[in-house]
Amino acid sequence: MKFTIAVIPGDGIGPEVITQAKKALNAVAEAYDHIFLYKEAQLGSCAIDATGGPLPKKTIEICKKADAILFGAVGDPKYDNDPSAKVRPEQGLLQLRKELDLFCGVRPLKAYNNLIANSPLKREIIKNTDFIIFRELTGGIYFGKKELSEDMQSASDLSTYTVDEISRVAHLAFQAAQKRKKKVTLVDKANVLETSRLWRKTVTEIAKEYSDVSLEYLFVDNAAMKMILNPKHFDVILTENLFGDMISDVASALCGSIGLMASSSIGNENALFEPIHGSYNQAKGKDIANPLASILSAGMLLKYLGLHEEADAIERAVDKSLALGITTEDIKRKIQSSTSTSKVGDFIADYITNQDDSNMNFKNIHMGQSTII
Numbered sequence: 001m002k003f004t005i006a007v008i009p010g011d012g013i014g015p016e017v018i019t020q021a022k023k024a025l026n027a028v029a030e031a032y033d034h035i036f037l038y039k040e041a042q043l044g045s046c047a048i049d050a051t052g053g054p055l056p057k058k059t060i061e062i063c064k065k066a067d068a069i070l071f072g073a074v075g076d077p078k079y080d081n082d083p084s085a086k087v088r089p090e091q092g093l094l095q096l097r098k099e100l101d102l103f104c105g106v107r108p109l110k111a112y113n114n115l116i117a118n119s120p121l122k123r124e125i126i127k128n129t130d131f132i133i134f135r136e137l138t139g140g141i142y143f144g145k146k147e148l149s150e151d152m153q154s155a156s157d158l159s160t161y162t163v164d165e166i167s168r169v170a171h172l173a174f175q176a177a178q179k180r181k182k183k184v185t186l187v188d189k190a191n192v193l194e195t196s197r198l199w200r201k202t203v204t205e206i207a208k209e210y211s212d213v214s215l216e217y218l219f220v221d222n223a224a225m226k227m228i229l230n231p232k233h234f235d236v237i238l239t240e241n242l243f244g245d246m247i248s249d250v251a252s253a254l255c256g257s258i259g260l261m262a263s264s265s266i267g268n269e270n271a272l273f274e275p276i277h278g279s280y281n282q283a284k285g286k287d288i289a290n291p292l293a294s295i296l297s298a299g300m301l302l303k304y305l306g307l308h309e310e311a312d313a314i315e316r317a318v319d320k321s322l323a324l325g326i327t328t329e330d331i332k333r334k335i336q337s338s339t340s341t342s343k344v345g346d347f348i349a350d351y352i353t354n355q356d357d358s359n360m361n362f363k364n365i366h367m368g369q370s371t372i373i
């Protein structure tokens with residue numbers, strides 16, 4: 001089959017990790033006889049440099065025409081460290097989410113058996129953790145009116161939610177729970193925020209349509225604590241935009257590194273796939289960033305296109321790289337040395353091509369100073 005994929009490498013480590021995800025997609029294309037046509041587009045700091053704005057019109061056009069979008073990361077310290085900058089790279093990503101109405105952020109977290117020792121949590125606490133965050137992505141405080149007073153002595157960000165905005169993401173969360181352990185945890189701050197109370201009321205009503213799914217409520221501060229003390233408590237977490245951003249980074253740390261956590265941003269017409277991490281500019285160009293979150297995002301993209309077997313091939317290759325310890329430094333095992341971003345990508349692509357490891361020459365895969373055999 002033939003698919004057009006919009007590819008937005010973005011800033012910092014974005015291009016490096018997206019190169020590895022494309023290697024995996026190319027290996028899938030070859031092994032399963034598909035054609036992936038890549039249309040590259042700019043977004044973020046690189047787009048500001050090239051066009052003056054973070055989201056060129058051309059990028060929107062390319063994304064709208066594509067079957068799916070693969071995205072790296074945005075952000076640059078020159079904007080992070082300048083609170084008065086009016087144009088910012090992140091605005092490009094937020095505008096794209098809004099423009100394409102990508103209202104549902106899906107962020108799965110699974111504890112890999114081969115990485116249990118890399119978790120900051122005790123083995124018995126992290127083992128078998130498997131939950132998924134449904135994060136509302138186009139509403140709330142991210143998109144409300146922002147104001148800075150003329151004397152610059154006060155500022156405000158407005159958070160607004162409508163019943164419709166809450167309902168559409170809630171339905172997707174309940175439907176996902178029906179295929180999993182049948183439990184939705186609504187994470188909010190209903191003891192303080194009016195928007196959270198609207199979330200509770202709306203989600204409680206919707207839950208009646210899913211009698212096979214149980215609904216529980218947790219305040220976000222308690223949820224963050226529980227995620228560390230007892231992550232197995234969770235199945236599907238449903239939450240608003242800002243809380244979803246925060247708890248997904250907390251979740252990513254549980255399995256050992258944010259460099260492992262993939263995501264999709266789903267709308268009715270389009271879908272974008274991206275690692276949840278940022279542009280990690282300290283690592284830019286060093287070939288040390290973990291590419292697995294991007295590679296796994298490419299796997300989610302394949303599932304979205306209906307290519308389930310192909311997505312499984314990516315997941316198997318990732319599992320194998322973890323089993324063999326062919327990993328970047330953020331998840332290396334104590335007794336092993338790490339390898340580079342590009343070598344991890346090469347391994348994954350080779351493994352997909354060969355479908356197993358019997359034809360592979362591991363001697364080519366250098367583990368820092370040593371080789372793995």
Ligand SMILES: NC(=O)c1ccc[n+]([C@@H]2O[C@H](COP(=O)([O-])OP(=O)(O)OC[C@H]3O[C@@H](n4cnc5c(N)ncnc54)[C@H](O)[C@@H]3O)[C@@H](O)[C@H]2O)c1
Binds near residue numbers: 275
């Ligand atoms: N979706 C996005 O594009 C996105 C997400 C988060 C942050 N940002 C932007 O990225 C820039 C940097 O933000 P930040 O430092 O807060 O977050 P970050 O995710 O870029 O990095 C935080 C830390 O996570 C680790 N990390 C991140 N990606 C990794 C990878 N692939 N492999 C190994 N370790 C990894 C590193 O230890 C890093 O110091 C900012 O400009 C921010 O706005 C963009």
Ligand SMILES: CC(C)[C@H](C(=O)O)[C@@H](O)C(=O)O
Binds near residue numbers: 090
């Ligand atoms: C870059 C930023 C706008 C973005 C967000 O806050 O949504 C990021 O942190 C994420 O998690 O995708």
Ligand SMILES: [Mg+2]
Binds near residue numbers: 245
């Ligand atoms: Mg984030």
